[in-house]
Amino acid sequence: MNVTEAELAPLPRVLYEPLVRAALVEDFGLGGDLTSEATVPAGTRASAAFVARARGTIAGIDIACEAIRIVDPRATIAIDVRDGEAVDRGTKIARIDADARALLGAERTALNVLSHLSGIATATARYVAAAGNRVAIVETRKTLPGLRALQKYAVRAGGGKNHRFRLDDAILIKDNHIALAGGVPRALDAARERAGHLVKIEVEVDNLSQLDEALAHPRGADVILLDNFSIDDLTEAVRRTRGRTILEASGGITLDSVAAVAATGVDVISVGALTHSVIALDIALDMV
């Protein structure tokens, strides 16, 4: 179920380094780590490891280690678990030898990002396992401000795929758009008219008759989002669509219900909770 190293492309460093620096500054304030400076003798070395305290899937280990490298460029770091790999309680994720004050000063910044992203990857991996390989598990745009690139990367680390990144890379016609446009056909016409040739169009439908409208459209949507459909209606939607477009199911799908949704034959299942309600994976920095 894990994403192997070869399959998961790392997030380019230029996309996360400024965030890590900002997080360190957020924690250091103007005076730095008063506690470590007061209690740890200057020059003390520390050997430590990021250790999982619960089962899960790792995401963000490079990002966490970047925090340590910024405060101690001479730290030596050995990463044992790559993003996308599963861990058990007690697994060492990375081993670090660094200046003790620097390490303790960066510890919380590193852990905050690692445990958050690993929480996302862990949840994603559970949905992927429950849903089976045929269907794609994707997140939504319900992300936290400034963290979208990282959160969507963590979904990939968990074996999921990504929904659109933002408002400019795909058209997703929702209920409000349909209402303001004057119905599904008009909204689809307008979207086809305006969309560039590399922009996919998805339309949200709330019931089977709207689905029929969307399917009947001469230049129909590339993807149809079945919002809050019952399992029966999802099954019927798959039957009526006969593979002509991609079908995405969404709306309150949980780890308990995802297998049943997947069994209906939809292509994509989107789960907002993957990024909007993240349970951090418990990870600690243990001195060794």
Next chain:
Amino acid sequence: MNVTEAELAPLPRVLYEPLVRAALVEDFGLGGDLTSEATVPAGTRASAAFVARARGTIAGIDIACEAIRIVDPRATIAIDVRDGEAVDRGTKIARIDADARALLGAERTALNVLSHLSGIATATARYVAAAGNRVAIVETRKTLPGLRALQKYAVRAGGGKNHRFRLDDAILIKDNHIALAGGVPRALDAARERAGHLVKIEVEVDNLSQLDEALAHPRGADVILLDNFSIDDLTEAVRRTRGRTILEASGGITLDSVAAVAATGVDVISVGALTHSVIALDIALDMV
């Protein structure tokens, strides 16, 4: 149990406006909201409301509305529920009249921050209600990068108080510091020696004998953190301390256990999950 408007000081706008702008840019990308521009006629007005879809406590309504004002400076907004107030499923939090394209373009940015912060406030309020008024519920530094000011504000909105904001505003001597300093007394000596006169000192102890060491120190800590103590040990710790210092309990305290912890007589209960594992409060933007 709610924090009334008079009691909760709003977060200064200068602390959140850049974040809101960055979040809008994160969502708009380079091309803006393709969908609304394609499907909604230019100049269309929309009346809408932020509506709670679940019970909870609101935090971040000014911040969410800032997103809308940035994209439509002429929007009229009436806020019905202030931060810190409780809502039921269906409660209108704010009513908005704005340009339809602008409103739909900012909708997700606004909701992402509002539902996250309200999720924090809601959880905090539940802990506060369970623990009773005598004890303070506080968060930790287990926050998300770039969001600490907002997350800590949301804790206040939920009726909690704040632990230290960052590494430079208080000394918190943890197990690693104690080990590297050579024990509790030496760590406390070093901290007292180095701390400024406005810096409080807290020391984490793992058992009652470490507590005794801390209490016996001539210039003892201002606060003692009882980490992962059983209820019995917390009770004993309160007895031994006899009010000489503030006692903070921490370590895996949940909504189920918080009342029992509070009943031991500790002064402060810190809950990392308040900010590291946030369940978003379900809030929608409904057209009216």
Next chain:
Amino acid sequence: MNVTEAELAPLPRVLYEPLVRAALVEDFGLGGDLTSEATVPAGTRASAAFVARARGTIAGIDIACEAIRIVDPRATIAIDVRDGEAVDRGTKIARIDADARALLGAERTALNVLSHLSGIATATARYVAAAGNRVAIVETRKTLPGLRALQKYAVRAGGGKNHRFRLDDAILIKDNHIALAGGVPRALDAARERAGHLVKIEVEVDNLSQLDEALAHPRGADVILLDNFSIDDLTEAVRRTRGRTILEASGGITLDSVAAVAATGVDVISVGALTHSVIALDIALDMV
């Protein structure tokens, strides 16, 4: 041929305001406009107009006026020509009444952005006129650092459509990718395997036999880019494709050749020069 106001959605202000401020600071340096401060009496008012000195299509008038509003928030500005509209030599684009020092200080910043974006819109409009309505004229990613959002907006103002905005919103498999992937079919397989459900896939082919490979692929590309094809080969490509996928022609297409390319029946013509080799439209700020 012009894009009417109703059709061209304005660029959200949050996407260009920081750039305008940075451009003003770039020009003001640390000391501001020495010349105007020395030679123009304080408090002098000026009435002026942006006036076209050549025929063309306007883009960026709101952005240019933002520069003036930043230095004089009380300026009154009347915009006579909206983005996407054509002007003749001598047409007044906007009329401004402002503090004279402020206006002269912001003049160059305003004109630099307005004449550059109008240059893009003008060239685009000429390509669109030459190619006719059936084919879409699009730019490429050959844009200038920091200016992509504005340059792509100017293409839309000129009646063009947009190619992908950046590397994350569509897959475009070029010759180097094909070589490293081991041929067109393998590259397409890999892309389909990895792409999210809202990501279109385009593949570049250099000759008709590569086109056949692409067309023969069971889950073929959404778009095929015919790179540096002769007119005859473009015609043949259109014949062989029979509307099964979108065809894009690219490679050194000029205003002289675009009509012939359009006549082959391709769907999209991409022109790198629209943004990489921009001839500024001559626009001046005339005192009136």
Next chain:
Amino acid sequence: MNVTEAELAPLPRVLYEPLVRAALVEDFGLGGDLTSEATVPAGTRASAAFVARARGTIAGIDIACEAIRIVDPRATIAIDVRDGEAVDRGTKIARIDADARALLGAERTALNVLSHLSGIATATARYVAAAGNRVAIVETRKTLPGLRALQKYAVRAGGGKNHRFRLDDAILIKDNHIALAGGVPRALDAARERAGHLVKIEVEVDNLSQLDEALAHPRGADVILLDNFSIDDLTEAVRRTRGRTILEASGGITLDSVAAVAATGVDVISVGALTHSVIALDIALDMV
């Protein structure tokens, strides 16, 4: 005609590195290079070269290579052509060995800046060659937002010199200033009165009688700008000035007319098109 390495001082890296990072982020968005990640196996190495596809003069090779170093700090790069040197079609400018995904991801960012700056250097070198060594070819403040430092550097790479950098480093009294100040003498008086001792004063004149006014001024301008003068009037202006001040010619001077303008004996010729209407030099990244 080339500027030798010893003569052209490199642009300090601190002035362009943030721009390169921002350009990479602009192109990577939130998801990075989907295409290369999908089609190029992880760990693949690539050998490539920046190759000129047309004759010209190079500027920005260090800046382009910075883009590659940012995405692959272990890339090995050999620069064969330094900024200011001429290339023929087919000349290898730099050879690179790097991670294939990283290289393809940074390719467009690198080429966009290199071809733009080399376009400026190429045009400048042509003007310099046509005008001869005695006269200085300079650009104006008609630059693109955020790119002024780089564009002015490219002019130097092409053998040109720089006009003022911004509004605070020299006084340039134009027609509007003269009108608002009440004539050339009053404007010059005011400028002399207010200017610091290291600020040069230039005044724009539109005809020979204004030139006489400027020359007659007791503390005359350091430089006089002859705006839109005919060749005859330029010749006459040089005769009347007798070397007492520097003379700059400007206004629609093209590669065709620059030799004749230079022959009049003016000291400086300013050409706005050098930076406002740049034809990119065609440069490609070829795999080798």
Next chain:
Amino acid sequence: MNVTEAELAPLPRVLYEPLVRAALVEDFGLGGDLTSEATVPAGTRASAAFVARARGTIAGIDIACEAIRIVDPRATIAIDVRDGEAVDRGTKIARIDADARALLGAERTALNVLSHLSGIATATARYVAAAGNRVAIVETRKTLPGLRALQKYAVRAGGGKNHRFRLDDAILIKDNHIALAGGVPRALDAARERAGHLVKIEVEVDNLSQLDEALAHPRGADVILLDNFSIDDLTEAVRRTRGRTILEASGGITLDSVAAVAATGVDVISVGALTHSVIALDIALDMV
């Protein structure tokens, strides 16, 4: 001796607003003004005034008031003393009516910038008064990081003029440059060869024979800096120069010695202490 309102051009707001916002964030941290929020009832209004506690010259009142407007956009502010005007102990500089919490939160940020800049203006005005009107008092590049635009503005407010703003707006050949270039004549030759036509050249000389070298140069410097000359040598330097170039005296000139230096007939006196060793003017915010 004061600079009247008409003469001192205000610093463009775009040059100081980001600094004021950053200073407020620096002071607010993540939690804001704990004290005012705790002790001042929400909604309390306050009337206050910036009041001078010592004689001096004001600079930065708009910048200080910007801090208050940012935290309370509805504050009403009446500015009684403009930048460049003298005040006595007790003079009200501006009167403010604002939200009490906001005002107290911004007080220190506002006062810090106002008292620093007024300190510069006050010192400058004293030098100007002591030196008399014929000579220009200027600062140097010995400024504080990030504050140069403001500090140089404050010098202008005090009646001084500005030396160069930075390294790119004038050439100042110092002893190290002369040594590395191989003497004054070679350094001047190189500078003339490389300088743009709007760049002035100043050369520092340490004694009268170096002055003779500089004066003898066929295309001599625009300005000669007489570094650490005695009063006698300054007098002799003025005599030898006979008005052929501008003479600047520098090197440890104090309020006690400036009149004697001015009396030698030099044109410009530069005083590093104006910006590197600023004695803040005592200004308070008094509640009224």
Next chain:
Amino acid sequence: MNVTEAELAPLPRVLYEPLVRAALVEDFGLGGDLTSEATVPAGTRASAAFVARARGTIAGIDIACEAIRIVDPRATIAIDVRDGEAVDRGTKIARIDADARALLGAERTALNVLSHLSGIATATARYVAAAGNRVAIVETRKTLPGLRALQKYAVRAGGGKNHRFRLDDAILIKDNHIALAGGVPRALDAARERAGHLVKIEVEVDNLSQLDEALAHPRGADVILLDNFSIDDLTEAVRRTRGRTILEASGGITLDSVAAVAATGVDVISVGALTHSVIALDIALDMV
């Protein structure tokens, strides 16, 4: 009296590097160091040293050297005097071997920060020496915008301690707060009610009767600030307090009066001038 290397924790580099880069850009502008580029042959090496020209205490040597490393990453730098150490006139602080142009280009930026921070450290060390070891010398929030972290670090380098860093890390109830709260007891009550458990509370009193009020408060302040007390009143205040709270003296305390103030037995003496009125330590970069 010096702070030894072991005692003074260095400021984390992430807190000052952006400031150093911004200061270099502030000085380089868009064109860089015209003078060095014109007069110093490319590739020239220079050996130089930072040399004290006056007695004092050093602070900021790492920060100054960062400026040089940014412009010449291959510079070799040997630091002979660490922050917190005393120097005599002529002491070499650090020796540098670097590219001559780069070194001269960064010289002023490096010296500006080094001489300012060393000026603060020098003054602080003098106050500490005059006051003796028993009392802590601290600065205030009267710092310069953007420089607070560095200025407070320099105070530590001079042997001082720090007052609060900003508005969110301690409560300091001043006269205005007391007035608006309705007296000392009410203000203290409100502060205790609202303050987190790690926030100390200080209250400012203006006379002995206010002191009595503060001392009589059941949950009195952690620190009492005795503002503008005479020596006699300070002595009486110490007597009345009997060690129950920390006493801080403030208000116009100078190097002349600090010993007498210290002799009264107060615990802390705060001196605003340490950061608001800094006399730069004279330091030069000498070529060797």
